[in-house]
Amino acid sequence: MRWTGWALFALMLFLAGCGGRYLPSWPSGSSAPSTPKGHGGTGKPYTVMGQTYYPLQSAEGYEEVGVASWYGPDFHGKRTANGEIYDMYQMTAAHRILPMNTRLLVTNLDNGRSTEVRVNDRGPFVGNRVIDLSYSAARTLGVVGPGTARVHLRALGGPIYFQGPFYVQYGAFTVRDNAYRLRDRLMARGYPGTRVTEGDVAGVHFWRVQVGAFPTLDQARAARERFLPESPDCFVIAD
Missing domain, CATH: 3.30.70.1070 (Sporulation related repeat)
Structure with missing residues (x-):
């Protein structure tokens, strides 16, 4: 979490x-x-x-491997970093430096499942975790039960200013x-x-x-x- x-x-x-x-x-x-x-x-x-974190101006070519976590009911209905209302049933995620609205292909390296999410929040700020998934994204990838999973991220989006x-x-x-x-x-x-x-x-x-x-x-x-x-x-x- x-x-x-x-x-x-x-x-x-x-x-x-x-x-x-x-x-x-x-x-x-x-x-x-x-x-x-x-x-x-x-x-x-x-x-x-x-x-201090310096968000990227462009997500082009971005790839990363690390640990994913997820967040759900405690944040449902609250504002995300980009001002949206967090909906745990949407396919979204939090990332520390990728531009808002970047589309990411996330692959669970433990079970091979993949899904696409959109970045609309900041985090996680814990250890080696690289992304916080919404509940729906975590459920799709099989992360809800174990709480964390090793994942590969690949950006599908472009620059933002x-x-x-x-x-x-x-x-x-x-x-x-x-x-x-x-x-x-x-x-x-x-x-x-x-x-x-x-x-x-x-x-x-x-x-x-x-x-x-x-x-x-x-x-x-x-x-x-x-x-x-x-x-x-x-x-x-x-x-």
Whole structure:
């Protein structure tokens, strides 16, 4: 199974002040992908438990061998990383770095069964596991009973790209008035698009202050650099 996992992922992001997709600084010498609108920020780098993952811009030619797990009732009806509602009866899967909507041919190397799935979530973040299958995909491949299986993955899809708008998440608060006071101060400093968004994680309600909107990642990153002395944990998110 996945880490109780997507919940853990979300909790870590929220407690760090996150409400969107985390965009840490790109490695020296690299650049963010140019991206048409409509796919969200799920192609951007993100960090889980101290590990930063850099999703691929293209799945072309991708193959991998590793351990598959599956996730089902505990996540049924909840949102996936790309914003869809998880349906355990659809043929979908979670992968750490493949582009969203990549089609994968998954072969169970223990019994020879194969099936096609579509990537719509992130994970798994456990050991040597390379994919989390939906319940239906796991049942088709004979993974439900044992819980895990050694599999071969082969991508059938092509490239995918993403874009903003972008925001700098300045902080998150459990007291609503504190968030709105900060928003007003940031707006007065010349950031009229600053917003407050809300979310519940593990029974705690957060108000998140996000400065923006910035039309390009470079502009958002420059703003983040300006905010770092006063908000060391701020980061860029993409809508």
